Amino acid sequence: MKFLLAAVNAKYIHSNLGIYSLKACADARMAGGPVEIELAEYTINHQPEQVLQDIYRRRPEAVGFSCYIWNISFVRELIADLALVLPKTEIWLGGPEVSFECETLLHSLPAVRGVMKGEGEETFCRLAAAYGEAERLGAPLQAERGIPGPSDADLAAIPNLAFRRRHGGIFQTPAGPPSDMGSFPFSYKQLGLENLEHRIIYYESSRGCPFSCSYCLSSVDKALRFRPISLVKRELDWFLERKVPQVKFVDRTFNCKKSHALAIWRHILEHDNGVTNFHFEIAADLLDEEAMELLEKMRPGLVQLEIGVQSTNPETLREIHRRTDIGEIRRITARINSWHNIHQHLDLIAGLPWEGIESFRTSFNEVYGMEPEQLQLGFLKVLKGSHMAEMAESYGLVYSRRPPYEVLSTRWLCYEELLELKGVEEMVEIHYNSRQFVHTLGLLQEEFSTPYDMFLHMARFYREQGCAGLNHSRVARYEILWKMIGSLTVDCGRREIYRDALVFDLYLRENAKSRPEFARDQNPFKERMREFYRAEAEKPRYLPGYQGCDGRQLQRMTHLEGMGDGTFVLFDYRDRDPLDYNARTWRLDLDGAVKR
CATH class of the missing domain: 3.80.30.20 (tm_1862 like domain)
Structure with a gap:
């Protein structure tokens, strides 16, 4: 018989260690047994219909879903249809999102046979073995549906389970001892991943x-x-x-x-x-x-x-x-x-x-x-089973009943103030955590009493301009910030310093092909730049790693920007900072260079 372990990850680049570990442990313990354990990984960006089709084509006798706050809504929707197209397939759930309030969960999901609570390795090994033994004996799980599988008595002997009995009612088994961390096989090698x-x-x-x-x-x-x-x-x-x-x-x-x-x-x-x-x-x-x-x-x-x-x-x-x-x-x-x-x-x-x-x-x-x-x-996410959930009433903690159960207000923080923090969070993600505006933010902070005030001002500007919550291109982000800087009371000299800082930040990460509208016109410097690259190709002084490249090739692979103070900044994208991946830069003038 086939037991499918399915994960719905938040992103494609994520991997699901939970289902890897369950399969590795079960394979090691039941090598050559009657149960074939398969893995399937999807993401919340898949259409539920796509996932349903894939599981249907695999035809498992039992399927287990790994459940978290970020995927439980997706899994609930999927289960409803899966029970219709594969009515003889047993559905099991596991993971932190379903390990608490199991009886309530099972009442709300009649298609689900049971829940594996807490740590899953030992529980799943014994559950898979019970299915294998039932398969070997040919015992029907539910005679009227013709589903092969373990009896209620077999399931009752397995620790950390909550399951639906054959003839009604929900039974929860006692917790087992904590797992021995040295007893698990190394999932990635065991599974040949x-x-x-x-x-x-x-x-x-x-x-x-x-x-x-x-x-x-x-x-x-x-x-x-x-x-x-x-x-x-x-x-x-x-x-x-x-x-x-x-x-x-x-x-x-x-x-x-x-x-x-x-x-x-x-x-x-x-x-x-x-x-x-x-x-x-x-x-x-x-x-x-x-x-x-x-x-x-x-x-x-x-x-x-x-x-x-x-x-x-x-x-x-x-x-x-x-x-x-x-x-x-x-x-x-x-x-x-x-x-x-x-x-x-x-x-x-x-x-x-x-x-x-x-x-x-x-x-x-x-x-x-x-x-x-x-x-x-x-x-704050108010997680089932946490002490915070127990204290919610005394804290005046109001939170969404939909996953991920995020806070809406507390005795100390109203919803209006929480919305303010949401705006600040968006600005921090865009302008700070992206590391694409480092030098500009350093200047901009001088215009405000505190860093928080700076990001709050950005959030209000985004909202007033209708830019909040939207996807913008990288260059557009710079143009919006330039527009916001223009709304501040700064003199012309300070404004030009901001212009250079924004352009510097723009080219520090990548050799951008599209230039923002505010960028300084480089036409007056073109001949001077060509002369620099011709000389650099003949006798490298700042770009020693480009042997065999002529001046035009050097100009395409690097970037030289004329700044407001009459100097030039050379950006070398082959020689990057190993920590932040920014280009190596040189500030050039007629007398030499200063490394930055």
């Missing part, structure tokens, strides 16, 4: 979390476990040998056990292939001097750190049970910034208890001042 160069690869070296953050489901699992470091090293070598672009550790607090984190960081430093990037979610205030000295040695781009600050309000941090030393985070992130070798992503959450609009503005300005490569402004 290759061609991973265009995917983000997720990897797990630990489960559970020692902290008790009230908004997070990881706090529910107190059984903190680690995969043996000998296995982790071998598995990381497998990724390194294949030069996978990015390995994203899903460990909730990667450095909560110092020896484990240091062993992994030492290994990737010593075996760096010059290509693979490793992403870790850490607690910055747990980094000690030994860890810092190790991180400082990393190749630019080898390591990426995500640091969940969430708030700088002490009352908020106490209420959400988050032990965070903001002063220490500030010190640590500043030191990491000074090395210019590690991307830092700092996270804030809007809608937390005791955090009103003024408090959040303070949190935003403090974290912005830490100068991360990305500042992720997220909004």
Whole structure:
């Protein structure tokens, strides 16, 4: 019989470690058994009809869906039709979105046979084995429908299940013991998964979390476990040998056990292939001097750190049970910034208890001042099973009943203020996290009292101009920002400085073929530019890596921009910064060059 494990990912580049692990474990345990386990990965951008057709053509006897807040609406819609076209196929659900309130869920989804709660490896292995045994014996699951499968008694012996009985009623089995992290096979190798160069690869070296953050489901699992470091090293070598672009550790607090984190960081430093990037979610205030000295040695781009600050309000941090030393985070992130070798992503959450609009503005300005490569402004998701959901009424927490259950208002933050934060979030994503306006933002910040005020002004300008929420081309973004700068009270000299900063930012990332309308006319400089490139082709001074190219070819592959102060900026796209991927630049004048 065929058991299909289906994942509906948020994006094509994502991979689903959950279903890989279930299949790898079941295959290893039941090698040559009667159950064929297949994998199918889709995205929420697929049409449900496309996914339905694909599953129908596979004809599974049972199908299991991996469920999260971002795909549950899609899965619910799909299940309704799947039950109509494959009425004899058993449907199972698993994942964090369905592991709580199982009885309510099963009552709302009559086509679903059951739910695998919590960790799935042991549960799925035993469930698949039960289907295999029923297949071997030829036992009918429901005689009137002719569906082969395990009996209620067989299912009742499997831990972490909630299932619909044959003759009515829902039965939930007790929880099993926490999984042994060393008992799982390495999914990617076990399944022979290759061609991973265009995917983000997720990897797990630990489960559970020692902290008790009230908004997070990881706090529910107190059984903190680690995969043996000998296995982790071998598995990381497998990724390194294949030069996978990015390995994203899903460990909730990667450095909560110092020896484990240091062993992994030492290994990737010593075996760096010059290509693979490793992403870790850490607690910055747990980094000690030994860890810092190790991180400082990393190749630019080898390591990426995500640091969940969430708030700088002490009352908020106490209420959400988050032990965070903001002063220490500030010190640590500043030191990491000074090395210019590690991307830092700092996270804030809007809608937390005791955090009103003024408090959040303070949190935003403090974290912005830490100068991360990305500042992720997220909004509270009230997850089923979390302590935050239990406290919702006392917090006056109003949130959407539709996934992802995002906050709408609290006792401290009204919906109008939340909309203000939404506008700021959009501007941060466009102008800060894209890293395409770095120099312009540095100038623009001088016009405002705080960084928050700057992004708020941008958001209001976008809304007034009818630009908010729309997709714009890269050049159009620069033109909108130029128009906004024109609405400020700045003198002509300052305006010209902004013009040069915008053009500099535009060409820093790519040799743009379309120029914005505000860009300075380059016709007066054309002959001077041609002379520069002719001389550079004959005797390279700034572009040594272009041997054999004539002046015209050099001009096409690089960019030279005449600026308002009479100098020129040369952009070399072959020699990029390994951390931010910006072009190498030279500021040229008649007397020489200054590297930037």
